[in-house]
Amino acid sequence: MAALVRGVFIARLTRTGKSSFLQHSGFGVRRSYQRLFSKGFLGLQARVRPLPLLIATGGGYFGYNQYGQYKDRQLEKLGIEVQPRIANEFQVSIYKSIPTRLLSRAWGRLNQVDLPTWLRKPVFRLYIWTFGVNMKEAAIEDLQHYRNLGEFFRRKLKPQVRPVCNSHCVISPADGKILHFGRVKNCEVEQVKGVTYSLETFLGPHNWTENLTANRSLDEDDPGTYQDALVTKEGNELFHCVVYLAPGDYHCFHSPTDWRVAHRRHFPGSLMSVNPGVARWIKELFCHNERVVLSGEWTHGFFSLTAVGATNVGSIRIYFDKELRTNNPRYNKGTFNDFSYVTNNRQEGVSMRKGEHLGEFNLGSTIVLLFEAPRDFTFNLKAGQKIHFGEPLGTM
Numbered sequence: 179m180a181a182l183v184r185g186v187f188i189a190r191l192t193r194t195g196k197s198s199f200l201q202h203s204g205f206g207v208r209r210s211y212q213r214l215f216s217k218g219f220l221g222l223q224a225r226v227r228p229l230p231l232l233i234a235t236g237g238g239y240f241g242y243n244q245y246g247q248y249k250d251r252q253l254e255k256l257g258i259e260v261q262p263r264i265a266n267e268f269q270v271s272i273y274k275s276i277p278t279r280l281l282s283r284a285w286g287r288l289n290q291v292d293l294p295t296w297l298r299k300p301v302f303r304l305y306i307w308t309f310g311v312n313m314k315e316a317a318i319e320d321l322q323h324y325r326n327l328g329e330f331f332r333r334k335l336k337p338q339v340r341p342v343c344n345s346h347c348v349i350s351p352a353d354g355k356i357l358h359f360g361r362v363k364n365c366e367v368e369q370v371k372g373v374t375y376s377l378e379t380f381l382g383p384h385n386w387t388e389n390l391t392a393n394r395s396l397d398e399d400d401p402g403t404y405q406d407a408l409v410t411k412e413g414n415e416l417f418h419c420v421v422y423l424a425p426g427d428y429h430c431f432h433s434p435t436d437w438r439v440a441h442r443r444h445f446p447g448s449l450m451s452v453n454p455g456v457a458r459w460i461k462e463l464f465c466h467n468e469r470v471v472l473s474g475e476w477t478h479g480f481f482s483l484t485a486v487g488a489t490n491v492g493s494i495r496i497y498f499d500k501e502l503r504t505n506n507p508r509y510n511k512g513t514f515n516d517f518s519y520v521t522n523n524r525q526e527g528v529s530m531r532k533g534e535h536l537g538e539f540n541l542g543s544t545i546v547l548l549f550e551a552p553r554d555f556t557f558n559l560k561a562g563q564k565i566h567f568g569e570p571l572g573t574m
Contacts, residue, residue: 264373265460274466278449278489279505286493286505286540289328298322302330309426315339331429332538340428342533346570349532351483351545352431353566354421357454359557362416362548365405369420370454371561375462378404381471381482381548382443382514409550410479417555419547419571422454423539430538431545432567433530434483437476440527442499442517445469446509452488452544464546468504470494474527479550485537486544496537498528533568547571 265273293301302321306313313319317334324330343349358368366374378384384407405416423429447468450456457463468487475481485494487504494504501517509515519527530536557572559565 263459270460270466273450273460274448279468282449282487282489282493282505286328289331289540290326292325293327295322298324301327305330306426309424311426315428328540331540333428334430335428340566340568342568343570344532346573347477348435348547348549348571350421350565350567350569350571351434351536351547352421352423353428354423354545354564355454356559356561356563356565357420357422357457357544358561359419359559359571360417362405362418365403367418367546367548369462369464370457373458373461375465377548379462379465380469380484380546381473382445384408408480408548410475411550413552414479414550415553415555416480417547417549417551417557417572419557419559421545421547421565422452422457423543423545424453425541428567429541430567431483431485431536433532433534433536434547434571435476435481435532436530437481438474438527438529439472440474440518440520441472442496442502442519443471443473444502444504444509444515444517445471446504446506446513446515447487447511449487449489449505452486464544468494470496470502470504472496476549478552481549482547483536484546484548485539486546487539488541488543493540494537494543495539497535 299321302324305311305327313321315335317336318324321330324333357370360368362377365377367377367380368374384404409416423431445468448466450460450463450467452463452467460466464484464486469484471482471484473480473482485496487494494502496502499517503509552574555572555574558570559572
């Protein structure tokens with residue numbers, strides 16, 4: 179009997195000790211697992227750094243995009259027509275989320291900082307080498323003369339290097355590259371071949387046409403399409419021409435013809451790049467970006483010149499308009515501001531002569547001409563060709 183009681187007691191003690199041991203062992207295993215997981219997770223956090231990951235992802239996407247463009251160029255060299263790669267809404271939204279307006283304002287302030295005399299030549303020579311600037315055409319070739327980058331960008335040219343063609347009615351307003359030209363069709367304008375933007379979105383509501391004095395051939399009660407409302411004379415059509423100014427080009431622009439400027443419309447907007455590659459990628463790029471539309475009339479009817487801003491080109495200056503302020507934080511995207519040169523102490527508007535200085539950019543950008551002309555007007559241009567201020571655009 180005593181042996182039996184002792185056996186039961188030992189058995190219970192053994193079970194109790196085993197259970198306690200298992201409990202303590204389980205707790206220890208759980209603690210060890212948690213410690214191991216915690217260390218591994220913290221190590222993973224330490225290894226995954228957002229900035230390198232972002233740079234790697236962005237670099238990979240950029241490389242993939244560049245490779246696609248390279249293949250397109252190779253196909254074009256073989257004479258095979260390639261459809262443009264149009265960005266989707268998400269890609270455009272991501273691009274527009276970049277604070278390009280703030281960066282452009284910072285760049286503008288940096289441009290006004292005077293450089294030490296000893297630093298001017300190295301900085302300007304680097305820019306000249308990078309963008310292929312021809313300083314032999316500059317009115318002042320001495321690099322020491324330019325105190326800052328802004329003065330260098332806005333350098334003047336020798337008068338004899340840009341003779342103005344007097345035998346043609348419309349000349350190029352600036353040095354640059356011809357992106358596209360032709361007739362406006364169905365209220366759509368081509369920024370490059372195959373990529374269009376809306377004429378109405380680009381110019382805005384045509385209530386400013388009340389400042390024009392040309393007699394309309396259309397019924398005022400039924401003006402038709404937006405494009406029809408701009409054509410003031412029977413037998414005329416609407417034409418367009420896009421000139422891209424690269425960073426190495428002459429940054430001033432001039433009057434392309436003899437005309438009267440009646441109205442200015444300023445669209446605050448984004449400041450995305452306007453180089454030809456981006457123009458092929460983003461539909462309605464010029465409608466997204468900040469721009470200044472000068473509208474009026476010439477001998478054949480409606481005429482407009484639009485200066486389009488771009489990254490680091492938030493500052494658009496019109497010489498005769500001292501009140502214009504571009505890339506200003508007080509203006510919101512998606513709005514526009516009108517100013518009439520007819521009703522504000524200028525009963526006839528602002529008369530511009532062909533070749534006269536009109537304005538300037540801080541860096542390369544784009545000029546868009548939209549004008550009414552007889553049907554027999556013909557452009558003497560090729561898409562992609564280089565052109566200089568003063569050279570003819572077309573004939574009638």
